[in-house]
Amino acid sequence: MSAVVWTAAASLAAWLWLLLGQGFFWRTDLRLPPRREPDTWPSVCVVVPARDEAAVLPQSLPSLLAQDYPGQAEIFLVDDGSSDGTGTLARALADRHGGLPLTVGSPGEPPPGWTGKLWAVRHGISLAHTRGPRYLLLTDADIAHEPDSLRELVAAAETAGFDLVSQMARLRVASMWERLVVPAFVYFFAQLYPFRWIAKEGSRTAAAAGGCVLLSAAAAERAGIPDSIRHAVIDDVTLARAVKRSGGRIWLGLAERVDSVRPYPGLGDLWRMVSRSAYAQLRHHPLVLLGTVLGLALIYLVPPVALFAGLATDRAVPAVLGGLAWLVMTATYIPMLRYYRQTLWLAPLLPFTAFLYLLMTVDSAVQHYRGRGAAWKGRTYARPDPTPDQR
Template identity: 45%
Template sequence: MIVIALITAVVWIYLLTARGDFWRALDFDTSVIESPNNTWPSVIAVVPARNEAGVVAHSLRSILVQDYRGSFGVILVDDNSDDGTSEVAQWAAIGVNREDCLSVIRGRHLPKGWTGKLWALNQGVEAASQTEPTYYWFSDADIVYTPDTLRTMVLRADKNNLSAVSLMARLRCQSFAERMLIPAFIFFFQMLYPFRWVNQAGSRTAAAAGGCILVRRAALADIGGLMAIRDALIDDCTLAAHLKRNTGRIWIGLTHRAESIRAYDRLNDIRRMVARSAYAQLRYSPTLLLCTLVGMVIVYVTPPAVALASTPPARYVAIFAWTAMALAFVPTLRFYKASWLWSALLPVIALCYAAFTLDSAAQHVAGRGGLWKGRVQAPRDV
């Protein structure tokens, strides 16, 4: 027991001291200083939307009223919706007197070899490329922005010659399920992709948050466009990896400027969101799945189990590991204005995510991998 407790303690010491300070949640999109000599390159926002009538109006309004001083337009790609998404989008533009800035494209049939979102984005890029903008702004249809979001992203990209700038939008955290599981989702993401490492040119770590990515058009063309990642379920991180390998310069950060208004009121809603791509993250490998599940049990479940069931000195070492785990979670909870008491329950939360990951593998085996909005997108044979 003492050996097991020492292993978990060493793991948490490593995570706290040698993994890019991911747990401190310090990488924010603080304002970039603007000078009188700033030029304002052209930007086209591309918004893929499939049955998003309930949220797209709020999102589009926040995009259309950006206080950006350069040439700016918005293309919404209606990905075969049957709930009136296009009509809602057009009325939203009329409501803020910006209908001249919005173009709505009816998406074509999904071809073999493409995931739905990337196919929709590609159609938007094809339309936008006719005006040769400097940047594409890829935005999900459920993200709402403050008016200065685009301006600060462009300033950061131009000042640092970045290929992409991505903001980790704050997910909704209101229901019990959201308060329990959403902060941990961000915590685990930052653990997997420490933002400080992503933002270092010499690091191989690459990631992006698909809800909000500003991409330099020339950089996207250099990697072969979205065609190069057309079958990726984890499209954001795959795109980031391609861009970083090509240029070495991308950036991701937390933000208060972008918020998702998509509700995950039930645990099952979050399960579906995670299960959609968790097994793809593991490259559809049963070996990686087993290692991941065993690793999550050792790292998260073992400390409280040993602390509650063993005797000194193993108990004291396990309490240290459990305390380190809880303290590491607190900054993310603070970011989401969630109770710090959830930090002690991180082992239970981790078990939920382990179950979601196992469910993702089961869905893949059953031929339902990547199921999202009624459409299966993950290949059965990989």
Template identity: 65%
Template sequence: MTVLWWVSVVALVAWVWLAACHGGFWRTDQRLPRGGAEPSRWPDVVAVVPARDEAGVLPLSLPSLLAQRYPGRARVVLVDDHSTDGTAEVALALAAPGLELEVTTPPPLPEGWTGKLWALRHGVERAGDAEWLLLTDADIAHRPGSLRELVAAGEGHGLDLVSQMARLRVASGWERLIVPAFVYFFAQLYPFRRSNRPASRTAAAAGGCSLVRRRALERAGGVAAIRGAVIDDVSLARAVKRAGGRTWLGLADRVDSVRPYPGLAPLWRMVSRSAYAQLRYSPLLLLGTVVGLALVYLVPPIAAVTGLLTGERWTSGAGFAAWALMAGTFAPMLRYYGRPAAEAPLLPFTALLYLLMTVDSAVRHWRGRGASWKGRTYPPPQRVDDPTTHRA
């Protein structure tokens, strides 16, 4: 037996374990909980929207939030994070009959905070004593009834954090190739079913749409508890869960991202800006990730094709079996995004791109550029117990 055969068998065993024992990460059935009793009194809600240089997307997203019909009191606080493109003026021009809109600007960014979290903290302060806070990004569009359904799920099921992974755009060719895989990889890292179990140590959220109970956020230490986190959504879920709160994460049906990614470059930046932070800036974890991605995603097609060309049937068989399992687990995510299952065998190529993005993220960090977004660069946190740390 050749070395490639042994490696392909290891990859096949890994895929059998991932498909059968890794929290059902590939399933797409985690949707907003329904069936709970609607509240007799609808609680007050404030939507907090951090926005930095978002004038281009606000006309596509903000009106959908302002148009929400909610049985209780609700309003929107948009925090203009020192934009240079007229974000505040565009937001004010979009104000219309519906939810009340307040546009505000935070004080200058202090050391130790990321810009988004500093803006969120300011927005939370402006929210007053609202019982629920909807933390939603500037590129997120909410279909009619979205806010009511989020609050009903939180109240009816006793949740403290209700987060939905917004459906991202898949209009361009690169979006169709990379976006479904992005959500698939996220679910593989943080299996939604496992995260939603109260007893599980896994906790995750999607920053684009997270409804959090004010009391739960305060018990977790407020936004200040995660002030330096680059991966702020996961950090928020971990903080809430550690403080005894119940969290839920699932795929969205009525929440969409309108941010376009017309080419590979913006998608590359989206992934690489935080990939090394996810690995806790550890060279050893980076090495393990590269080896793991290569073994699980690249070896199967290499073994399948090589074995076929050289007549090594067992090598080819193991490679094709692992490749088929990989494609089979990816197919549900493709269906969720309206893409044909025939695209599933392309996942190894997409995984190679993600591997290169992760390495690029580390190289950028080593060159002193760190995690960067919207003209800001953030150094790694100095504390050992950084809240972005994840343990399954």
């Protein structure tokens, strides 16, 4: 048997494992767990870090102000050194729309060792602590919530006893490149962090989606949030790990009524969104990068190459193996395309999208070694020193 046949067989075996042994990551039916309304609604403070968000704030902030929450709730928007009048606009929107009380604060520039977002979150949590809330809703400035979003999140946490309940907001899918890249982004995330494993007792898998995280104040204090994760570029996953490591119960699923309004119309916009943190996801380790590139090639690129190579050379075995692997890949991607209400003809294009992600990951490493890694909104974050639990 040739190397092509062995490689195609390995790819098919990998896809059969992913289909059945990776927590059924491809299923998209995991929504908020069963819940009932509590007798007494706990108090909640909403913390919104915002840096140069004037373009999206008119679509997102009114949805928070309009939350239909029976208990006490208040919003703390933290203007993280914006140059576009984000804080002033937030106050004007609150005056115009009314609703939940809004406080706008500003923490100043982050000190060394802190990312700007987490420094803003720290300031927001400090402001919130004066109200003594039971829960904190950490949500990004580009996230729009339906009026019952906060009510449903709190009901889910109270019913099941979760310390952290997170929903992955439905990202905007409007342009051609968004249709090609965005559903795959969520698909790959679920493949890395199968949602069903996250809430499972005894599982080490932990992740959250930073756009919508309901966190109990007690769990935040136990886990030392945000100080214990102050350096994290991928702050949502790091936050979930810290909460789970400190004994907290966490849950993550897909959202139906929580949406991101931030546009990524061109390939360059999506490229920067992915590449700014891809190498950080690999812990800035060259060998992990190499393994990731080889793994992506084996899983996503080998199937079409084996199929077309087999057809071109009249060799049935690699063509069949590659075709079967590509078929399984395509079938697992269809549920995500349906969730995003996209045409199913995009499913066979997943190898091309995966190749783009491979290039974005390599570019992330290149930018890191050029001193431009993890750049976002005028700030660049160097590789942090490892914390004691990472050594």
